[in-house]
Amino acid sequence: MKAEVDQIMQGLTKAFKALQMYGMNHSSFRSFYLPFCDKMTDFLKKRNELNLQIDKFKILHENHIVYEEREMDLSIAFKLFKDGIRSISFIGGLTSDELLLLLDVISQPSKDYDVALGLWECNFSHINFYVVEEEEVVDYRIPDAPVEYVDYDEKLKQLIMREKIDIDAVIIPDLKPEEVKHLMKSITDEEKATILPLVVKTLTDFLSTERSQEVIDGLIEILESCVNTKDFYNARRIAYKLRDYPEIKFIDRFENATTIMGFKDTLNVPQNELFNEFLAFIGFFGTKSIPYLVHLMPHTERADRLTALRQRIAYIAQDDPAPIIDFLKNEDTQLMINAIAIVGIMKASKAVEALEALIAHPDERVRLAVLESLGSLRQPDLVVKFMTDPSMDARIKALRILGMLKYPQVYPVLLDKIKHKSFLAFDSTEQREYFNYLTANADSNLVRILQNLLFKRKWFGRKKYRVIRRLAAMALEQIGSEESLQVLRTGAQKRNKDIQAACEIALKGKST
Template identity: 20%
Template structure:
């Protein structure tokens, strides 16, 4: 963080410096006092000392250039320019005015012609006198006269009287009355005996009194948060001005404690302002260190505690923190054995989804551990926000025992980029769940090649009867992958060696059902004429199937399910 020059402190006097010349003089004297004290605290080559010297030099040069000679009147605890108090410090150990006045200086004038060497020598003289109140060194007047300044003049006396050194203000009337007050009679006697305590009994507190207490607690909490932010602002300004080294463990510890306190009080808006304040000041490393603390489980619990248990939506103050909260802690609370309520699961799910695609690896590593409903939501989130990870999502879900997850895996596989993996989908043609088998056949019809023809035919020609929707999906898939190959198969299935449309086995009926569905996918008028002929001659169930396929074909919706 780049050092910046801070404005001169306000002068705590009845008539603070208001004129431009008084304000400029106040800045010079404040810089002179700080630089003189720094010689006591730091080594002369310290970076802080160099910065204070530069500040003193610049302020003196600017003031003398703008207003000419600065005649500084020296009082016991004040310095004044043109009758306006520009410096006041009642502490003798810290007061520049007291040291000048004690040694006899009554007026100090800086001429426009003063050089930097003379200003630096004046600073060295004052720094020597800052080391103690009384030592064997010569006083300031003697040291200034020996220096034989050309651009600095002084007016001095040979001594001082005790009344001049420490003029104490008189007590005001209220303080004088307090000094004359007498304690009440019997104040030191034993306390009166209290009555016996009454039995404890429940009493309903009126709602008006409760509301007043809640409002008072809320106001006090907000006031504390504002005070904490003000302190943080001042500390950052001083760190920027003085050029404190970074990383700074003391600053990091302070802001970590302040962050945790705001979280514990539910002051999320104040916490957001704190993060913005650090960023606006230029403390990038400090801001990152403060944000890293938001990733642990304790912080997540504090944030969730600020939201009502049955809340359906996140409060606006919490939304900016979603990308900052810990992903591992949120995933832990989504596990089946965590005992998290359904409303809390919805909030946690939003927190996890907000971290995608950045935290896709963490979610994929634990995807199989969640219950099917949450796993589907997380899988859809990864596929939507990181399509390039769809293949990984599909591989995990296709091996799950839950049929809904396998279906979700097929949906992710369809959205995956790159070559379509035919072998795993062909294996799903024998899946125990009918919806999975149907979905696998549909995907093979859209993405398959000659390699999938034999698995599709084998599934249809097996020695068993298939449900109508599965037979339809397999027949359409054959027609979509290879119309010529499928046309030959369909001709044999529609005209079996057994008696036509009478005395057919269950397996032959399955093949006919698949062939009718597949004919609806074949190009050319021959397929449509064949379907129309079957509709006229077939049994009622086959007739309805043929008419449905014809209607779908004419509407151009060949992949829709039969009504």
């Protein structure tokens, strides 16, 4: 048997060295580990148990030295001995995973690492070990009980009366099957449950009753851990509580490029809940974080999340839009567009001048963003400038915004445009938008103007003009007054097929 144990110990030594040199995932380690594992399991199959005694630099089996290494850093015996392990037993049924764990624990390089604690925490089923504490001399004295005369029988009677103890009650503590089931579920729940929310709740409850630096420090430590692990739910709860202590700058530590850019992955996680928790958490951030947050934004893939993020940054910057306005001059178009959108959401009037400077920006996306923000800022005088924008999208958007802003000053200009023959060359979408604007800003003359457009005699270009008639008819239908509907009814009786068709379609739309 000694030869077998010697072989096992040689195998252990080689595997241990290989683990220290190469790490667990390296093929060299596996080439040493697997034969060792086989030898050990073969031995246990035959003998069921292998007991080893641990000495300072030696390992013994049945009083024979089977391992010796005097170099502290290399000695398995010393690593075990220094933390109080005096014997270790391997039992039949030992698994490869258990052996790997054992090797992992004893190969921990840190001098402060407690191998005994490490082994305990492994919760082995087939490895037992005996640990002694450093100090073997213990005081076994039993404390003296107070000596005084007491009528114990009388005291017992009082106790039974006070507690209303039924001394004859039969106690049968057998558990019913459903109680066993319930208990097992409680255990599983307890083992599965993460303790963090509970601790956060406990610590924040504590702070509700008393300010304690230890508890605050503890919460900040958990907060850091939550941020690192992207647990924004708990991070938010902690931040909410710590906000009650304005003197504690707990959020400063996260307002840097490394931390904020580390949130990149969170922007595109599949779970909306996690993203929303993230948004809620960054709501605690201050102005200092804005440049980093703006740089983070282009990593957002989903449009709805980008909008949500813009809104959140607008909320953060609400007291001081300057850092956002700075980005309106940024060379990176994407950053600039986001900043433009944010100043719009913020309704930051200080940004108008910078936005005006971008009206003629060569990038259409920038101009569209500027237009949107100017709309939010209720700047129709500037919006109207987009009526001549080279981009049809911009012109249409401008018309819509002007319609919403109720900006009548542009009304005659648009009317002239509609009347002008060049209008016929416009895209139908844009043409429709002109009429929509007119309808949205309707005055008492509009019905007459539309009637004229609808009934206008055309000798040439009848086909092209058909569109104008239809748009005019639809605009009349949208106005929906008795007067406008009467115009349509009249038109429906006209002999001109184009007028008749346009009016009938519009009236049909009305009836449906």
